[in-house]
Amino acid sequence: MTAADISLGELAAAVGAELRGDPEQRVSAMNTLAAAQGHELAFLANPKYRNQLMSTNAGAVLLRPDDLGDFTGNALLLANPYLAFATLSHRFDRTPKPATGIHASAVVAETAVLGEGVSIAAQVVIGEGVRIGAGSIVEAGSVIHDRVVLGEGCRIRSRVVIYHDCRLGNRVQIHSGAVIGGDGFGFANERGHWRKIAQLGAVVIHDDVDIGANTTVDRGALEDTEIHTGAIIDNQVQIAHNVVIGAHTAIAACCGISGSTEIGAHCILAGGVGVVGHIKICDGVQITGMTMVTKSITEPGSYSSGTAFDRTESWKKMAVRLRRLDDLVTRVQRLEKARD
Amino acid sequence: MTAADISLGELAAAVGAELRGDPEQRVSAMNTLAAAQGHELAFLANPKYRNQLMSTNAGAVLLRPDDLGDFTGNALLLANPYLAFATLSHRFDRTPKPATGIHASAVVAETAVLGEGVSIAAQVVIGEGVRIGAGSIVEAGSVIHDRVVLGEGCRIRSRVVIYHDCRLGNRVQIHSGAVIGGDGFGFANERGHWRKIAQLGAVVIHDDVDIGANTTVDRGALEDTEIHTGAIIDNQVQIAHNVVIGAHTAIAACCGISGSTEIGAHCILAGGVGVVGHIKICDGVQITGMTMVTKSITEPGSYSSGTAFDRTESWKKMAVRLRRLDDLVTRVQRLEKARD
Amino acid sequence: MTAADISLGELAAAVGAELRGDPEQRVSAMNTLAAAQGHELAFLANPKYRNQLMSTNAGAVLLRPDDLGDFTGNALLLANPYLAFATLSHRFDRTPKPATGIHASAVVAETAVLGEGVSIAAQVVIGEGVRIGAGSIVEAGSVIHDRVVLGEGCRIRSRVVIYHDCRLGNRVQIHSGAVIGGDGFGFANERGHWRKIAQLGAVVIHDDVDIGANTTVDRGALEDTEIHTGAIIDNQVQIAHNVVIGAHTAIAACCGISGSTEIGAHCILAGGVGVVGHIKICDGVQITGMTMVTKSITEPGSYSSGTAFDRTESWKKMAVRLRRLDDLVTRVQRLEKARD
Structure with a gap:
């Protein structure tokens, strides 16, 4: 795989930046201001790194006009350099894509329906009645059980499991080792013995959701577990049965959300947060790291628990x-x- | 796969309920009182949902005779509707089963011994000397290492790993991504350098245990790690080497149990609990969510740590x-x- | 597989012990002082078990000369019996090794370069341009993406994923279910919507590192995530993008280290510790279980947070x-x- 090699003119056009410098100069990678070399594009978003601007060796820098100062290198000027960095980062991404079509070692049920340009990589298993939308990718070693529906442009990374009847929207990314639609932890106690309750619901994941590595999202007991549009969930998160995650909510690594809890839209849960079951958290709530949330939250704002660390x-x-x-x-x- | 379609008479007989209504009427699914339609069976177990009974559209309801009130719909009357719900839920379960026999893509050692009616799904690997009891299922992508013993009626979900010499009883369920019998975290420190200790024990799991998705149960250092009959363990739990979990104990998601700790029978650990190593917790203990248990507990009852959450x-x-x-x-x- | 069967003379020589007893006597396993039988080797390292010495049935015991007392059984005398136990444990390890060479069911890219004596087990996938050093083992079901480099003598257990361009040193062990080099959790917020940032760095793991089951180590955003020589990391740990873990540091199960944090050398993090992002922890720090570290630590020593547990x-x-x-x-x- 050859590295990307893109002109500054093309990059500036892609993000609507005003270019100060040579539009024909080319860069082949991105890096931090401190580490970037002449073939690399850097960015200045956080004012605390402004002092690195004058000494950077970067081939070009994304920054705000106000931050330009005496900098005389190639500059792509625009209002939101961090967002432009996010956009342009994908131009330099070297993540390999499996070839379009079905790898010879994959096992795909005859009743599965694959859209145009779908990639099914090595050692994948696709069950009966699965439908996969155009352009979706299923990486090596993943298992997609019967009747799962994937929308268009999804990317299922290596060694993911998606259980039967779960439904994903478009452009959903599921990272390696995640388990979507495993059984919820539902048992009835009969004189001290636990009797398993079949988990009859599924998991519904809407468009543009991103789910991290080794995260688990359990299927619902009767109704579905649901993750709304644009929610982003980090690694090693546990989402129990019948949880609802609101749109554009971000959940950092190692959080655990107990059964039937509803989290609103545009919330941010920092790492290691625990939320008890059967409560509601309203829109616009932030929870700081390792907080235990034990009852419903009805007012937006920031919430915490725990003690400060000390000797x-x-x-x-x-x-x-x-x-x-x-x-x-x-x-x-x-x-x-x-x-x- | 066609949906289930079962008469109320048959369902009532299966759980010993007194049927009030038409024994020939059929239902094809279960749902909550609030969401159920005419083809669905609902249940009323928690009195706080009693107000939903009069407005439910359910085809039939499992409930206590005392809760019947003015309800005139089809009713299956019995003392424990929640337990009956648990029992009947399996009649409506649409979880697919791999076909009996060995899938062509599976790799099964010649010295493995498979009982009657065993299912080995696609891309599975079964090692030398493995013994699998009658009716057990190994789903797609799982790896069962040498000399593992599975009893009868076990279900190993997709992408599980069970390491060499581990022994499972009958009717054990292991959910996707779980790792049973990986190395315990055992190292000797030699002048600042960690020297690995080979983990020579195994994991023994008794009958009717249920282990959640992406949970890890490490093999013992010398003796075995052991999980007793009927224990239920949720997702993303870590059970370190030489831990003993008592019979019928329930461990919710994201708990971590450190090495050589013994937890008694009929305990309940809520989500995110941490337990230090080398202690004993007696029978009948409950630990609330995210508590850190730092010493042995010798009296049954409920224990907690942490601070209440706040703005x-x-x-x-x-x-x-x-x-x-x-x-x-x-x-x-x-x-x-x-x-x- | 026959059990090991080794003479006491050979064992004593292997660890430089002084043998008191019959050099021709043979043992075939190791066990605790309390449980060992005549064919087993035990050890006494912790003085609190000294009372078990006189009643042990062990075929031989590793111990300090000072602890010998009236013990008349076979004894291997040396200064550090625990370290000797660590060394000798590997002689009794029954962990199976896949055969050298490439299993017929594995999918190995033509451009991959495998060193001498490499083992590639069943259902493995090896991507384009991967280089694997001599004597390394990749167990069943693992996926090694394009251009990954493994040194010599590595052992990748079953169902591991290593993403493209990650580089591992020599003798690195990665346990089952671990995901190395998955995407870091990097998003830019554009008017309430999360825009994914491609994660352009990789993960670099130096020699003699051990990474536990279902642990996740994310690739860097621009620069690499890095784990230095001899660090040991337990199960279910989350290492975010651009974290640096110092040499010979030990991280117990269920810890989460947030992005861009640097942890020094010879640190010990007990189970369930959380560390916020963008801080530095100096060498020689110990953190007790379930502590939340919210700012940099510049002095060696032990740190804690939380409250004691209680009824x-x-x-x-x-x-x-x-x-x-x-x-x-x-x-x-x-x-x-x-x-x-």
């Missing part, structure tokens, strides 16, 4: 004091009485 | 106060002295 | 008191003013 020695003292907090409150009450 | 602004103030708790205690002591 | 009833009272801590501080201030 273990100090922390141990604090933990002991904390256990005796009740005692401290009593002593203050006594002092207050004595004063009165 | 981040308030939480920050609390966190600062907490760091200064020591100071506050000193000030109260000073006030007490002044009073005396 | 849920007491914990609930504490949690309420904690929310009112501000109020308590105000009351103490008022008392102090009254006193003055």
Whole structure:
């Protein structure tokens, strides 16, 4: 695979930037301001890196006109350099695509219906009645069970499992090791013994959703688990049965969302957040890292739990004091009485 | 695959319910009281949904005689509708089963011994000396290493790995992406360098255990890691080497159990609980979500750690106060002295 | 596979122990002091198990001369019995190795270059331009994408994915279900919609690193994610894009390290630790279980966060008191003013 090799003129046109410099000069990669060389495109989005601009060796820089200062190198000027970086990054992406068509080692059911330009890579298994939209890619080692529907332009990375009857929209990306539509954790207790409840719902994933590596999204018990348009979910997240994730919500790695909980649109959950079951979180909520959310949230804003980290020695003292907090409150009450 | 289509008479007989209504009427699916249509069976187990009973469109409802009230639709009356729902749910389960026998793309060692009616799906790998009991299913993409023993009626979902010499009882379910018998995290430190300790034990899983998607159960260092009868373990749980999980214990998603810890029978660990190594938790303990258990528990009951979640602004103030708790205690002591 | 069968003389020589007993006696397995039988080798490293020495049935025991006491059985005497146990454990390891060469069911690109004695097991996929060093093993069901480089003596367990352009040193072990080089969680927000940033870096893993089952290590956004020599990482750990893990650092299960954070050498993170992004942790830091690290650490030592666990009833009272801590501080201030 040869590296990309794109002219500054073409790049500027692609993101609507004003070009200061040579439109014929070419770059073949992107990099940070600090590390970029002459064949590389860099960007300045965060003002705290402005001091790196004068010493960069980058072949060209994406930046705001206001940040230009005395910089005399090639510059692509525009209002949102970070967004332009996001857009242009795909021009330099070296992620290989499996060839169009079905690899000889793949096992595809005769009743599966594949759209135009679909790629089914090596060792893939596609079940009965599966429908895959045009241009979708299923990478090596993935298993798509019966009657799953994938829209157009989806990319299922290596070694994903999607269980029967789940339905994905267009341009959905599922990263390696994710399991979509495994059984929810549903059991009835009969005199101390757990009796499994068949999980009869499925998982519905709408357009433009991105689901991280080794993340699990369980199928619903009766109705479906649902992830709305444009939601992005990082690695190792657990989404239990009948959870609903709102549109354009971002969930960072290692979060766990318990059963039947609904999270609104445009929320951001930082890493390691836990959310109990059967609650609702409204739109526009941010939860800081490793917070445990134990009841519904009805007002937008930021929420947290936990204690600040400290030297273990100090922390141990604090933990002991904390256990005796009740005692401290009593002593203050006594002092207050004595004063009165 | 055609949907199930079962008469109310047959369903009532299957769970020993008294049928109020037409035994010849048929249903083809289950659903919630709120969403069910005429072809669907619903249930009323939690009294807080009793108000949905009068407006349900369900073809029939499982419920307690006491909850019947003025409901005039088809009713299957019995003492435990939730348990009956669990039992009947399997009649409507559309989870596909791979065909009996060995798929042409599977790789099965000649020394493997497969019982009657075993299903080995596409792209599976079965190692030397593996023994699989009658009626067990190994779904697409799973790898069963040498000398593993599976009992009868097990179901190994897609893309599971079971390492050499692990032994599973009857009716064990392992969900997709789980890794059973990977190496425990055992290293000796030699002047700052970690030297790996071969993990010579295996994993023993007794009858009727259910293990969730992307869960990991490590093999023992010398003796075996062991999961007793009827334990249920959710997704993304980590069970370290030489852990023992008691019978009928339930472990929710994202828990981590450190090495050599023993958890008793009939315990319930909510999501995200962490348990340190080398401790014992007695029978009948419940641990609430995201608690860190740092020492043995010898009395049944419920245990917790952590702080309540709050607006981040308030939480920050609390966190600062907490760091200064020591100071506050000193000030109260000073006030007490002044009073005396 | 026959069990190992090794003479005490050979074992003593292998670890430089002084043998007290019969050099011709043979053992075929290792076990704990308490469980070992006559054909098994045990060890005594932790003085708290010294009382088990006199009653052990072990065929021989690794121990310090000082711990010998009245023990008259076969003894291998040396300064560090735990390290010797680590070394000798590999002699009794029954982990099967796939045959050298390429299994008929594997799919290996013509442009891949395999060193001497490489094993490629069943259902493996090896991409274009992959280079695998001498003696490396790729177990069943793994997928190695284009241009990945593996050094010599690596072992890639079953069902691992390594994405394009990642580079591994020598003797690296990657356990089942791990995903190396999946996309980092990088998105630019454009008026509430997330726009994916192509992840153009890779993952670089140096010699002698061990990465646990179902762990995820994301590829860098621009530069590489990097794990230095001899680091050991347990199961279900999440390493985000552009993280750097120092040499000989140990990270226990279920930790999550956020993007661009650098962790020094010889650190130890206990289970379930979370670390925010864009910080630095210096060499020689220990973090206790389930701590959330929210800013850089510049001094070696041990750090913690969280609260001690307690009966849920007491914990609930504490949690309420904690929310009112501000109020308590105000009351103490008022008392102090009254006193003055």
